[in-house]
């Protein structure tokens with residue numbers, strides 16, 4: 001980027017445009033532009049703070065943008081689920097007062113020691129006796145630890161599985177819970193039902209497994225952490241309202257045989273940040289129902305390429321046909337894998353040079369783009385319009401009529 005250009009972009013940081021169309025009119029950007037919607041992230045955070053029947057930890061890996069972290073903090077999110085020492089340092093530097101919970105069940109000894117001794121981390125997760133020994137050793141047998149045993153649960157109701165990598169099997173959980181109880185100040189049980197869980201039953205079923213584990217181990221449990229997985233809205237994926245999830249979790253957790261003063265936690269990543277970002281891309285070439293655009297698999301569209309995730313889209317160029325066609329996208333790099341199958345519903349007569357806004361990219365999207373291409377914060381622009389879909393605005397519309405959220409299932 002030319003120095004002059006950089007200064008130009010830098011000066012835009014303070015400028016808020018209304019929406020993507022205003023950005024395109026003013027800048028005709030040749031590079032992709034990330035749009036930030038702080039109001040949408042703040043609304044999501046307030047929703048969890050008010051309605052989740054317990055404490056909400058933001059899962060930082062979903063989007064570690066410092067601007068977003070500050071928005072969530074200002075909206076009442078005090079606890080952060082961090083998964084690497086880099087995330088520990090980042091959140092500690094941006095939010096000095098935040099409570100950090102190191103919820104990756106496999107950590108380096110040095111990471112545990114630094115987290116505990118330098119950054120004041122007291123909450124750790126684990127799923128093996130080796131990790132428990134490592135935590136005890138790295139913290140010099142600290143007596144003020146909250147230790148959460150990660151239980152393996154089913155991912156069958158989620159779009160992205162997190163079932164195979166982490167978690168102790170129910171059959172092996174009792175000895176680990178008992179050993180952890182011996183050294184923990186507070187004992188927790190955590191799990192993750194997989195990302196984008198499409199039914200509250202995923203949590204009910206997982207909490208049944210928690211019940212079996214607690215009964216089996218006959219230990220006092222102080223924290224029940226239902227993890228992440230709370231869904232957002234995407235084309236073909238219209239989940240029930242989050243209140244249904246919270247109600248089902250509340251009822252199932254209330255009936256668990258745990259300490260009456262026990263705490264209920266959750267670790268939303270996607271649900272807190274999906275609505276925070278969208279992306280403006282430019283069409284460089286068309287070939288039938290394939291569009292060559294300037295962002296892709298190595299940018300913000302990782303999930304669109306690798307797991308065929310579909311995102312809502314709209315054409316930002318005026319005067320195009322109302323008739324929509326289902327397109328697939330090619331990204332800017334030279335390999336065939338830089339391909340997003342879609343279908344993405346856009347005007348049948350879209351042309352090279354047109355602009356597209358791709359919505360709902362705040363979770364596992366915009367953050368990856370920034371990191372991979374050095375497309376830093378200076379090039380993100382704030383807008384104040386509504387995200388293309390929302391779990392939080394209280395007017396859930398028919399997905400087939402709005403937001404370009406089309407259901408092909």
Ligand SMILES: *Cc1c(COP(=O)(O)O)cnc(C)c1O
Pocket residue numbers: 059061062081083103104192194195196227228229230267268269270271363
């Ligand atoms: C990724 C992750 C989360 C967040 O999951 P979402 O599906 O984005 O809500 C929460 N907890 C842990 C331990 C994770 O690894």
